[in-house]
Amino acid sequence: MAPGHIIPMSSLAGLFASHGVRCTILTTPANDHLIRRHTTGIDPPIELLLLPFPSTEFPNQSLSDASNSTMRFFRSLESLRDPFDRLLRDHHPDFVVSDSFLPWTADVAQNAGVRRLVFQTMGFLPLCMYEMLERSNFSYSPNRETIVIDSLPGRVTMKVSQVQDSAMRRNDFSEFYERIMASEAESYGSIVNTFYEMEPEYADHYKTAMGRKAWHVGPVNVMNHLNEKDESGCVSWLDEQTPGSVVYVCFGSLSRFTSEQLREIAHGLKDSGRPYIWVIENRVGEEEETSNL
Structure with missing residues (x-):
C-alpha cells in the first residue's frame, strides 16, 4: 500500500517477534525491498511471502501510483483475495493482522477459520471521530462553519473545512468506509499504533462507549530502534x-x-x-x- 502503512506494519511484526512470536508478512513483490529493509536483523527472523499482483493499472503496486485513483487501487487489491485465501489454508496461522484498508481480509480469514486483528495506523481520537462523523449523517450547508461532536470527550469542535468529504456527501469512499467499519465489527479486535498516555480519554471511549476490543502498542517504530543513534x-x-x-x-x-x-x-x-x-x-x-x- 503506502510507506506510512507498510513500515509500521513491519515494525509491528518485529515487536511480535521480539516476544517470541513466529511472524510471516504477506506482501506484493514491489514492497519486498522496503519490508526487508525494516525487518533485517530481527530475531527470530520474519518470513516474507510474496503475492503476485494481478492488476497492471498500478505498476508499482502502491498507493503512490494512485494519487488520482485511490478507490480504483483499493478495489484492485481485492484481486489478492484468492491467493490470500490459499496461503491461509496452507499455512494455518493462529491470527491474521491486516490493515484497516483491507476489509475483505476479514471475510477471507473468517471463512478459513482464522481470527483477524485490524491494524490501525492512526490513533484513538481520529478513529472515534471518523466513526462518529460517518454515522452522524449531518447535512452540509455552505453557511455552516463548524460542527460539534458532543458524544466525544472534550466536546470536539471542528471546522467544516476539516471534515472529510465522505462525511458530508455520500461518495465512493463513504461506501468503502462502511465496509471498513463492518469488517472491524466482525474482527477479533484492533491493534492501534498509539500509546495510552497520549490520549487516555479517547482510548477509554473507544473501548467502553463504542464497545471495541483494542490494544494500544505504539509507537511501534520506536520499539525496533531504541538503540539507534x-x-x-x-x-x-x-x-x-x-x-x-x-x-x-x-x-x-x-x-x-x-x-x-x-x-x-x-x-x-x-x-x-x-x-x-x-x-x-x-x-x-x-x-x-x-x-x-
Whole structure:
C-alpha cells in the first residue's frame, strides 16, 4: 500500500517477534525491498511471502501510483483475495493482522477459520471521530462553519473545512468506509499504533462507549530502534524544547501538494511562532521543491 502503512506494519511484526512470536508478512513483490529493509536483523527472523499482483493499472503496486485513483487501487487489491485465501489454508496461522484498508481480509480469514486483528495506523481520537462523523449523517450547508461532536470527550469542535468529504456527501469512499467499519465489527479486535498516555480519554471511549476490543502498542517504530543513534539531531532538539510546545505536522505518504501549497504551509508554520517538526516525503523529481522550503 503506502510507506506510512507498510513500515509500521513491519515494525509491528518485529515487536511480535521480539516476544517470541513466529511472524510471516504477506506482501506484493514491489514492497519486498522496503519490508526487508525494516525487518533485517530481527530475531527470530520474519518470513516474507510474496503475492503476485494481478492488476497492471498500478505498476508499482502502491498507493503512490494512485494519487488520482485511490478507490480504483483499493478495489484492485481485492484481486489478492484468492491467493490470500490459499496461503491461509496452507499455512494455518493462529491470527491474521491486516490493515484497516483491507476489509475483505476479514471475510477471507473468517471463512478459513482464522481470527483477524485490524491494524490501525492512526490513533484513538481520529478513529472515534471518523466513526462518529460517518454515522452522524449531518447535512452540509455552505453557511455552516463548524460542527460539534458532543458524544466525544472534550466536546470536539471542528471546522467544516476539516471534515472529510465522505462525511458530508455520500461518495465512493463513504461506501468503502462502511465496509471498513463492518469488517472491524466482525474482527477479533484492533491493534492501534498509539500509546495510552497520549490520549487516555479517547482510548477509554473507544473501548467502553463504542464497545471495541483494542490494544494500544505504539509507537511501534520506536520499539525496533531504541538503540539507534540520533543522527538527525531530532531527539536532542526535542529534549531542548518546552514540554507540549512542539507542533508535529505530517500529511502522510499519499498527500500531494503543489510548490505553492508547500510554501504556504511553510509560511504558516514559521509565522505561528511555535517550534515545529514537519515531515515531508522527498519524492523522486520533487527534491528541489522540498529542499527550498
